[in-house]
Amino acid sequence: MKSTQLTSTVHLDYGLDTLFGRITKSAECQVGLEQVEHDPTRFALRVQPPIPQDLEQAKTVLVKVDGRRLNGIIRHTERLEDQSLKLEVEPE
Template sequence: MTSTLVSSPAQLDYGLDTALGRVTRTTECRVGLEQVEGDPTRFAVRIPAPLPEDLEHATTVVVRVDGRRLTGTVRHSQRLDDDSLKLEVEPD
């Protein structure tokens, strides 16, 4: 997978596990895509601020960017120094 500039507009659907069951939310945002170092089967989605406040708790994601559709389970999330969020995703 090649990297996509952080300025790429995307549609991001994300699932949250709540006490009432799974909730799915959708947001339009800018994203960057990259491979996860040391694990070629995973990819990372980097979302610059401002972020939906519950996005860092996402358990699943569907990213539509540059004509691609990427889906998977979030295995790790990390807030970065610039207030962006990096989600490491294991594809379905």
């Protein structure tokens, strides 16, 4: 799996489903971009601490990384040993 260097702090928008519908939240995070093994159509974002408390429940994400605007539906989240959060995203 190939990954990028951590970027400087980036603006991350993410959507949460609530009883009142979807709400969008924003955070400033350090993010690395990775390819997803066995699925070249997806990408993964590795978000470094501090991580927004509700980011693990997010359903969608929008971020600009390495000059690219990336957005999609979060299909899998995983908390890693280094306390980072890996979001596997299917582009929209």
